[in-house]
Amino acid sequence: MRLPLLFAAGVLGTLVAGWTFFDLGKPVWSPAETKLIASLSLSALPKLPPDPSNAVGDDPAAAALGRALFFDTRLSGNGKVACASCHLPDRQFQDGTPRATGMGKTNRRTMPIAGTAYSPWLFWDGRRDSQWAQALGPLESLVEHGADRTQITRLVAANYAAVYEALFGLLPEVTALPEHATPLGTDAAKVAWTALPEQQRDAVNRVFANVGKAIAAFERTINPRPTRFDAFADALVAGRDTNGLLTPEEADGLRLFVGKAECTKCHNGPLFTDQHFHNTGVPASPGLPDDQGRIVATAQVLSDPFNCLGAYSDAGPDDCAELRYMDRDGEDLVRAYKPPSLRGVAARPPYMHAGQFDSLAAVLRHYNEAPGAPGGHSELKPLAMSQAELTALEAFLGTLTETSVGGGQ
The missing domain is CATH 1.10.760.10 (Cytochrome c-like domain)
Structure with missing residues (x-):
C-alpha cells in the first residue's frame, strides 16, 4: 500500500491525520505539545512551599x-x-x-x-x-x-x-x-x-x-529525581538536540500521553498528578469491605483533631483554605481516589488503591476499554487505542523511572 507522502523543504510528513511529522527523521512537536511537555518536566516543579500547620517542617x-x-x-x-x-x-x-x-x-x-x-x-x-x-x-x-x-x-x-x-x-x-x-x-x-x-x-x-x-x-526531604523524560523535555524546550534521549516508540508514547490517551487530565504537572480525586472505574477487590473512597474521607478529615484547623496545628486563621473550601459531597466523590504520581511508576507494580492490576499493560487496557464503575460514575470513556499505541504508551511511562530506583532523598 502506498502512503501519501509529502516532501518539501527537507520535511518528511504524512497527510494521514494523527501521524507524527518528522524533520529529517526527527519528530516535530507542535507549540501546544511542547508547552505541555515543558509543564511535565521536573524543572517546572516550584520550590516547596512551607506547611503552615507544621512550624518545624523545614527544620x-x-x-x-x-x-x-x-x-x-x-x-x-x-x-x-x-x-x-x-x-x-x-x-x-x-x-x-x-x-x-x-x-x-x-x-x-x-x-x-x-x-x-x-x-x-x-x-x-x-x-x-x-x-x-x-x-x-x-x-x-x-x-x-x-x-x-x-x-x-x-x-x-x-x-x-x-x-x-x-x-x-x-x-x-x-x-x-x-x-x-x-x-x-x-x-x-x-x-x-x-x-x-x-x-x-x-x-x-x-x-x-x-x-x-x-x-x-x-x-519533606524526599523528592523525585530527574529521569530520561526530564532530560528530553528540557532539551526540547531549550531547542537543543533531543536525538537519542527517547526511542521512536517512547516518543510516540509521549505524544499519545499528551494527546489521544488524555492522560494529562489527571496526571499533569511535574509530579504527574493533579492531586484531586477521580472515579476511573477501578474494579472492587474481591473479599474486601466496600470502599467508597473520597465520599467517606471528607467527613474523616473534617473530624480529625490533627487537621489544619485543629488545636495541634501551627496554622494561622487565614490558612487551611483547602480544608475550608473542599468539596464535601456529590456523586463525583463516590469511589474517587487520588492519582499517585507516575514518576517511577513502571518500577512499582501492582497498581491502583488495592493492587487490582498487576501490570502497566493491564492498567492501560482498563483505561482504553473504560468499563463501568462498581459504584458512582466513572470519568473514563473508551479511547480506541490500538495495541501498538498501548505498547508505545507503556514504553513512554518507562522513561519516568530514574536509572537507580531509590527514595530521591
Whole structure:
C-alpha cells in the first residue's frame, strides 16, 4: 500500500491525520505539545512551599529526628513495625505488594512518598490534610503499627528527650501515664484514655502531634529525581538536540500521553498528578469491605483533631483554605481516589488503591476499554487505542523511572 507522502523543504510528513511529522527523521512537536511537555518536566516543579500547620517542617533538626522515628520499630505494638517496613527506601518508599502488611494486612496499597509534601491531601482518599497528620494514623492502626499515644509519648521521653525538647519544649511527666492509652485501638486502651484528666490527654496529644510533625519534616526531604523524560523535555524546550534521549516508540508514547490517551487530565504537572480525586472505574477487590473512597474521607478529615484547623496545628486563621473550601459531597466523590504520581511508576507494580492490576499493560487496557464503575460514575470513556499505541504508551511511562530506583532523598 502506498502512503501519501509529502516532501518539501527537507520535511518528511504524512497527510494521514494523527501521524507524527518528522524533520529529517526527527519528530516535530507542535507549540501546544511542547508547552505541555515543558509543564511535565521536573524543572517546572516550584520550590516547596512551607506547611503552615507544621512550624518545624523545614527544620533540619526536626528532619533528623523524623528520620530516626521513621525507622524505629519500637513505634509499634510488637516492636517489629516501622514506617520503613512498608515505605522501603530502595523501593521508592513503597513495598511492591497489593496491600500493606504491618501488625496485620490493610485494605489498601502503600503509596510512594516522593513529592507528597506538595499534596494538600494524603492517603488514597485524602482523609488527612498534611503529611504530619497522615503519619499519625498508621501509628495507632491495629493492622499497621498497633501502637498508642501514651506508649509513643513514653518512648520519646525515654529515647529522644533532648532533641525533642530542643525542638518542641518540655515533655510532660510520663511516670504516671498508663503504658497503653488512646481514644482509638483496643477497648482497654480506650478505657485508660478516658480515665486520664483532660490536661494529661492534651499533653499526650501534643507529643503525639509533634512526632508526626518530625516525621513529616523528614518526608519533606524526599523528592523525585530527574529521569530520561526530564532530560528530553528540557532539551526540547531549550531547542537543543533531543536525538537519542527517547526511542521512536517512547516518543510516540509521549505524544499519545499528551494527546489521544488524555492522560494529562489527571496526571499533569511535574509530579504527574493533579492531586484531586477521580472515579476511573477501578474494579472492587474481591473479599474486601466496600470502599467508597473520597465520599467517606471528607467527613474523616473534617473530624480529625490533627487537621489544619485543629488545636495541634501551627496554622494561622487565614490558612487551611483547602480544608475550608473542599468539596464535601456529590456523586463525583463516590469511589474517587487520588492519582499517585507516575514518576517511577513502571518500577512499582501492582497498581491502583488495592493492587487490582498487576501490570502497566493491564492498567492501560482498563483505561482504553473504560468499563463501568462498581459504584458512582466513572470519568473514563473508551479511547480506541490500538495495541501498538498501548505498547508505545507503556514504553513512554518507562522513561519516568530514574536509572537507580531509590527514595530521591
